[in-house]
Amino acid sequence: MSAPDWLSASIRAAAVERALAAGQTLFRTGARTAGLYEIVKGKVRLVRIDRSGREAVLQVAAPGDTLAEASLFSLTYHCDAIASTDAVVRLYPKAILVGELQRNPKFAQDFAAMLARQVMTLRTRLEQRNIHSARDRVRHYLAINADPSGRTVVLSGTLKDMAAELGLSHEALYRTLAEMAADGEIERRKGTIRLIKSAT
Amino acid sequence: MSAPDWLSASIRAAAVERALAAGQTLFRTGARTAGLYEIVKGKVRLVRIDRSGREAVLQVAAPGDTLAEASLFSLTYHCDAIASTDAVVRLYPKAILVGELQRNPKFAQDFAAMLARQVMTLRTRLEQRNIHSARDRVRHYLAINADPSGRTVVLSGTLKDMAAELGLSHEALYRTLAEMAADGEIERRKGTIRLIKSAT
DNA sequence: CGGCGTTTTGAGAGAGCTCAACATCGGTGG
């Protein structure tokens, strides 16, 4: 993730890293857009500040995530970016990216493909949130993240991370997994989950 | 929406419409990708069928939505598309879109911009689902959808539609809006909501 | 006027969240 495969070597070479202290602002509404950011370390949140000063969060970006893709196509930012923790970000300058987009059809295609994939996974995750039952939500997650054989799911991080991605409290996830294992629907191993069958 | 502004006239001219009966399959996993679909009427769901035959829904596309953007960059489909109701879809053939993407930097940029905007709104909606309290979720929605003055929100459809977008039951939304109005936080008018203040 | 969909309000139940205590594991330093 720290070297996105959809970026050519030349673009990666033009990247600039920057460190942020917790609470520090990366950019503000109305400022000129600088380019595309990638989070290297820490967390940065995108917020829109309303009339009364309250924040409405648009995104919380974690390491590996990109920030403000849409800003590439706008003159100014339409929200604020604030570091939620100490963080390090990598800036891919707008001029270079846009230039490459114009000149290099291959890059344009890779870039569009990356965005299209993101759209798909985001829509899937949004769809998942429409499922109320914790167990069904876990089933949905497992079905979608299973390897091609449909039998094994490799957990990318901790179970707490998985709970956050699922929009469940970690306690609820632990309980649900324990029940599913007790019912023989899954088998839990170190870092992976094996699907046994789905009780029809 | 029925004539996306990011598509040039020549591409729109190449579109092909097709009608689907409820339950009919638009494409299946493994089939050659035909292009980008736009929903004209009805609903089409994208699903992945798991080993035991159960569906995992990836997306439910409504009129105006696009379907399978990522398929433009893949040889075959990775999920099934099935009409949930009688529906009409418009196909923008892959060869034409990809060709245009290669040859026309302006189109490539518009296409990428459209995808980037979608990524942003999807991330925002996903973030919104992390808010548990119905009232705070409504506040978030209003803050994000308020006009630049930050005082008025125009409702795009019925309140039931809004409830669905918020991931709330319509009853819960009605109640929450009634309470907020009673507390003087909002004023309800025909088709719009006025924000008065946010109780600190 | 009659019918259909939206909007409202009521009551009850269930599911997940919160708080809390404890177990487990990996790393760190004495």
Place this chain on the structure above:
DNA sequence: CCACCGATGTTGAGCTCTCTCAAAACGCCG
């Protein structure tokens, strides 16, 4: 090698909030 520490993992119990089911008022259109 062992004690300690922090983070993850686990289980328990109560509570709140939303969902669900129900019923009725309202508004629009033929």
